[in-house]
Amino acid sequence: MKVRPIALTAGMLLILASALIISCSSAPSATPMPTLTKAEALLKMAQAGANLKDADLSGADLSDRILQAADLSGADLSGADLSSAYLFRAKLPGADLTGANLTGANLVWTNLSGADLSGADLSGADLLGANLTGANLTGANLTGANLTGANLTEANLTEANLTRANLTRANLTGVVGADLTNAILE
Numbered sequence: 001m002k003v004r005p006i007a008l009t010a011g012m013l014l015i016l017a018s019a020l021i022i023s024c025s026s027a028p029s030a031t032p033m034p035t036l037t038k039a040e041a042l043l044k045m046a047q048a049g050a051n052l053k054d055a056d057l058s059g060a061d062l063s064d065r066i067l068q069a070a071d072l073s074g075a076d077l078s079g080a081d082l083s084s085a086y087l088f089r090a091k092l093p094g095a096d097l098t099g100a101n102l103t104g105a106n107l108v109w110t111n112l113s114g115a116d117l118s119g120a121d122l123s124g125a126d127l128l129g130a131n132l133t134g135a136n137l138t139g140a141n142l143t144g145a146n147l148t149g150a151n152l153t154e155a156n157l158t159e160a161n162l163t164r165a166n167l168t169r170a171n172l173t174g175v176v177g178a179d180l181t182n183a184i185l186e
Contacts, residue, residue, distance in 0.1 A: 052072050052075055054075060065086070066085075070091070072091060073093050081100075081101045087110050097116060100121070105126070107122075108126055108129060111131045112135050113132065116135075116136045122140055125142075132152045133153045137160045140157075144165065
């Protein structure tokens with residue numbers, strides 16, 4: 001049996017040479033990279049389509065982030081800043097968004113079923129076609145929010161501010177505690 005010599009590509013040679021230089025170097029070791037916290041690591045991977053299921057992002061600054069179609073099912077986003085975030089078609093069923101800042105956020109076609117949005121600020125948010133079935137919106141600020149075609153079946157809207165909120169064609173079956181006095185229902 002003939003043994004063939006190993007053919008090394010330029011890339012393989014570069015890697016081997018780098019490893020050899022590093023291992024033989026007498027220079028003091030470089031300053032270690034700072035360790036990222038769990039939240040920082042998750043934020044770095046937060047992007048369109050990211051899987052952040054059950055992640056602890058409480059108090060995180062996610063303002064202006066693109067989280068299109070991200071899976072945040074069951075995630076803890078309590079007190080998080082999601083102002084102007086792009087969450088188009090994101091999955092947030094059962095997520096904890098208590099006290100979160102979602103002002104001006106794009107939540108078009110987002111699944112927020114069973115999510116806890118109590119005390120959240122959703123003023124000016126776009127929730128067109130969003131699924132808010134069974135969501136807790138107690139004390140939430142929905143001033144000027146677009147809820148056109150949203151599904152709010154059995155959502156709790158006790159003490160929620162719906163001033164100028166657009167609820168055109170929204171499903172309000174079984175909604176609890178909603179004061180629709182200044183809401184748009186056309």
